[in-house]
Amino acid sequence: MSKVWVFTEEPKAALHVLSPAINTASKFGEKPALMVPSGKELDGIADRGWSKIIALKGLNDGASFEYASAVATLMKKEEPKIVIVPGTKLGKEVAAFIAALSGAAYAPEALDIMLDGEVIKYARSILGGGVIATYKAKAPFLVATYQLYQYPPPEGGHTIPEVTEIEVSVERSKVSRVEVRPLEKSGVDLRKADRIIAVGRGLAKREDLAVIEELAGLLKAEVGCSRILTEDYKWLPSERQVGLTGVIVSPRLYVAIGISGQIQHVIGFNKSKIVVAINKDKNAPIHQYADYSIVDDLYKIVPALISYLKKTSSQ
Numbered sequence: 605m606s607k608v609w610v611f612t613e614e615p616k617a618a619l620h621v622l623s624p625a626i627n628t629a630s631k632f633g634e635k636p637a638l639m640v641p642s643g644k645e646l647d648g649i650a651d652r653g654w655s656k657i658i659a660l661k662g663l664n665d666g667a668s669f670e671y672a673s674a675v676a677t678l679m680k681k682e683e684p685k686i687v688i689v690p691g692t693k694l695g696k697e698v699a700a701f702i703a704a705l706s707g708a709a710y711a712p713e714a715l716d717i718m719l720d721g722e723v724i725k726y727a728r729s730i731l732g733g734g735v736i737a738t739y740k741a742k743a744p745f746l747v748a749t750y751q752l753y754q755y756p757p758p759e760g761g762h763t764i765p766e767v768t769e770i771e772v773s774v775e776r777s778k779v780s781r782v783e784v785r786p787l788e789k790s791g792v793d794l795r796k797a798d799r800i801i802a803v804g805r806g807l808a809k810r811e812d813l814a815v816i817e818e819l820a821g822l823l824k825a826e827v828g829c830s831r832i833l834t835e836d837y838k839w840l841p842s843e844r845q846v847g848l849t850g851v852i853v854s855p856r857l858y859v860a861i862g863i864s865g866q867i868q869h870v871i872g873f874n875k876s877k878i879v880v881a882i883n884k885d886k887n888a889p890i891h892q893y894a895d896y897s898i899v900d901d902l903y904k905i906v907p908a909l910i911s912y913l914k915k916t917s918s919q
């Protein structure tokens with residue numbers, strides 16, 4: 605079998621890593637092999653230039669550990685050099701498990717995989733995207749994830765290889781999926797907003813969001829937030845989160861209220877035209893990124909702004 609495998613539980617996601625997989629496999633003079641749990645729809649996927657397609661039988665749906673166990677078992681037998689997993693949420697879990705179970709080196713969110721003689725190297729961006737680092741794998745094989753939407757897929761129309769069904773003995777997961785439920789979405793797209801009022805942990809209670817929403821309403825702005833309010837407090841839906849793992853925004857006006865200015869948040873707003881920071885700590889990093897800084901309590905400043913805007917709009 606090929607020295608480069610792609611494993612995915614979502615065949616469509618395989619297209620996101622196909623270009624780097626083909627590129628890496630070509631270094632071995634081969635085409636990559638695709639591995640999926642059996643029963644998956646392969647229309648539009650199977651004809652993209654795979655050397656082989658393996659359908660793994662007998663795995664529980666969504667059981668990341670079982671997927672990984674099956675791939676790791678096959679790795680022992682077939683000895684591929686590189687296993688690439690598209691960076692879906694589940695894929696990231698599967699890749700880490702495969703690396704742990706097989707003893708492979710692990711390259712999360714790789715940008716490129718290189719061969720230096722027998723040594724496998726990979727590049728990934730670090731420090732919030734400002735630096736590209738090259739790593740050397742200390743194991744003879746590597747498991748890598750790639751972020752989705754990084755590389756466009758190559759055209760289809762290649763000969764479709766036969767799909768081989770394989771059943772391997774796997775270690776069963778210690779967890780099972782109980783429920784799958786679509787996320788509630790507010791429908792807002794902050795990437796299109798002209799003005800954003802973003803709020804962070806400085807807000808003491810959920811009810812106080814009302815005052816932020818009032819200010820946003822008066823300024824015809826959208827409400828954004830730091831990760832604390834989405835992931836930790838669950839006060840706002842994830843599409844309102846600005847930053848590395850949220851959305852990257854570029855409004856004309858970005859007002860950061862009670863936000864400290866950690867780099868993962870700053871990456872999300874630093875293309876904004878005018879940045880205003882309201883933070884009571886004069887040493888908070890957010891002030892370094894602000895065009896205008898107010899070093900004071902948001903509970904004093906926000907109501908004052910609201911009353912000023914109300915007064916001026918009624919004049």
Ligand code: FAD
Pocket residue numbers: 803804805806807829830831832845846847848849850851861862863864865866867868869872882883884885888900901902903
């Ligand atoms: P804090 O850092 O706790 O800051 C709160 C600020 O409020 C303080 O500066 C304080 O002085 C001020 N304050 C408190 N009370 C008041 C008051 N009454 N008036 C005025 N100011 C007040 N974060 C994101 O936001 N977006 C991301 O996409 C993101 N991705 C991440 C990805 C990774 C891999 C990691 C590790 C972290 C990520 N984070 C992200 C988290 C990030 O590192 C910070 O933890 C987070 O941004 C901090 O949020 P905050 O500024 O609201 O809270």
